[in-house]
Amino acid sequence: MPTPVLHATQGSPAILGGEPVRKTPYPEWPDPKPWMLDALKEVWASREWGVGAPIIDTFEEKWAEYVGVRYSGSCVNGTEAITVALRAVGVKQGDEVLTSPYTFIGTITPIMSMGAVPKFVDISESDYLMDLDKLEAAITERTRAIIPVHIAGCMVDMERVCAIAEKHNLKVIEDCAQAPGAEWKGRKAGAWGHAGTFSFQTSKNMSSGEGGSVTTDDPEIADGVFAAKNCGRTREGVWYGHSRFGSNLRLSAWQAALLLGQIDTLDEENSLRHKNALYLESILRGIEGVEAIAVDVEGVTRHAHHLVLFRYDSSKFEGLTRDQFTKAAQAEGIPVGNGYVPIYTQGCVREYASWPFIAPLLKARGIDYSKVSCPVTERVSRHEGFWTHMNVLMGGASELDSFAEAFRKIQHHAGALKRRIE
Numbered sequence: 001m002p003t004p005v006l007h008a009t010q011g012s013p014a015i016l017g018g019e020p021v022r023k024t025p026y027p028e029w030p031d032p033k034p035w036m037l038d039a040l041k042e043v044w045a046s047r048e049w050g051v052g053a054p055i056i057d058t059f060e061e062k063w064a065e066y067v068g069v070r071y072s073g074s075c076v077n078g079t080e081a082i083t084v085a086l087r088a089v090g091v092k093q094g095d096e097v098l099t100s101p102y103t104f105i106g107t108i109t110p111i112m113s114m115g116a117v118p119k120f121v122d123i124s125e126s127d128y129l130m131d132l133d134k135l136e137a138a139i140t141e142r143t144r145a146i147i148p149v150h151i152a153g154c155m156v157d158m159e160r161v162c163a164i165a166e167k168h169n170l171k172v173i174e175d176c177a178q179a180p181g182a183e184w185k186g187r188k189a190g191a192w193g194h195a196g197t198f199s200f201q202t203s204k205n206m207s208s209g210e211g212g213s214v215t216t217d218d219p220e221i222a223d224g225v226f227a228a229k230n231c232g233r234t235r236e237g238v239w240y241g242h243s244r245f246g247s248n249l250r251l252s253a254w255q256a257a258l259l260l261g262q263i264d265t266l267d268e269e270n271s272l273r274h275k276n277a278l279y280l281e282s283i284l285r286g287i288e289g290v291e292a293i294a295v296d297v298e299g300v301t302r303h304a305h306h307l308v309l310f311r312y313d314s315s316k317f318e319g320l321t322r323d324q325f326t327k328a329a330q331a332e333g334i335p336v337g338n339g340y341v342p343i344y345t346q347g348c349v350r351e352y353a354s355w356p357f358i359a360p361l362l363k364a365r366g367i368d369y370s371k372v373s374c375p376v377t378e379r380v381s382r383h384e385g386f387w388t389h390m391n392v393l394m395g396g397a398s399e400l401d402s403f404a405e406a407f408r409k410i411q412h413h414a415g416a417l418k419r420r421i422e
């Protein structure tokens, strides 16, 4: 790997009025390709824009084949994909579902809105994924399902999750929103659990603006998925027959048309992201106090790199806090963000916990979200973690050199920055 030329430690930091390290923007996402217009035009001309459109079936079949399962059911988004999956695997009101506290709210909204109970297993320091050493201890006689979340496109050790789930007779729903095309030991995200859920929202590696999918190899779960997203209809039933509980959560033909072609380029794009993530990781190795994590992970045979996760050590930056560091980096033209806050601290969890049917149930079980403590998640969220979105990985190496250049510059001026950034 060539070592980037680093000279921007001279000059004052951009946040204090100096010249930013990077003035040219990073590749934008989503990437509107000309074939997409043709695909949308075909849908337009077909008049088959929604339910029953053959292109939706084609997308579902091709996506299932790509993931390596027998079935996939498309739906409106990644949040509702989890609702659909929870219903399809048989999670009911009051059941406990274990997941990670370091994730997007969409992982737990469906658990709460169906009246089930989210419980949290802290993350591991090495990859910010659910710490599987702590998983078994969190299982109670009310636990019905586990939702491992493949954050940043890095897969959780699914062999271990599935073994623990089998031992305790639990269902596994993989949250693959950030991991389309990722693999653990050669098997794809969405093909390990009883079900896998995907998001095709604007920022995601495959995007139709909004959109989602549930994958499964189990025909009964596939029937449940069909009903849950299709107003409770069954495949053999009549249009006005709603024998199961479900809602209208269907994908449109427009979205299917956009997604269909993106399956063909996903592997190539994941490979480009991986090559660039490795390069970014390597050039940051020379900077003490900031590292890209979970880039090259044993067992992950393909990484989707939806995000690049970083660990920051303020002691190597003269006490400059993580929040000050990311503000300074943003001013240098480096698109980084602070990442998730511990999900159990969100207002919506407090609101859910106050609902008339939920509050007594939680009280009887001694569950108080204000007392939940996941120390690693809290440290990562507040002090150590930050991230960048995968669009920065869609260009070349020189675009990534700016990260190292900016971080060195911030380190060089850390004392002054600490004093002067709010």
Ligand SMILES: Cc1ncc(COP(=O)(O)O)c(C=O)c1O
Residues within 6 Å of the ligand: 077, 078, 079, 080, 103, 104, 105, 106, 107, 149, 151, 175, 177, 178, 198, 199, 200, 201, 210, 211, 212
């Ligand atoms: C980990 C994770 N789970 C669930 C979701 C929800 O997906 P959507 O935004 O499509 O509802 C997202 C995406 O935003 C996500 O990143």
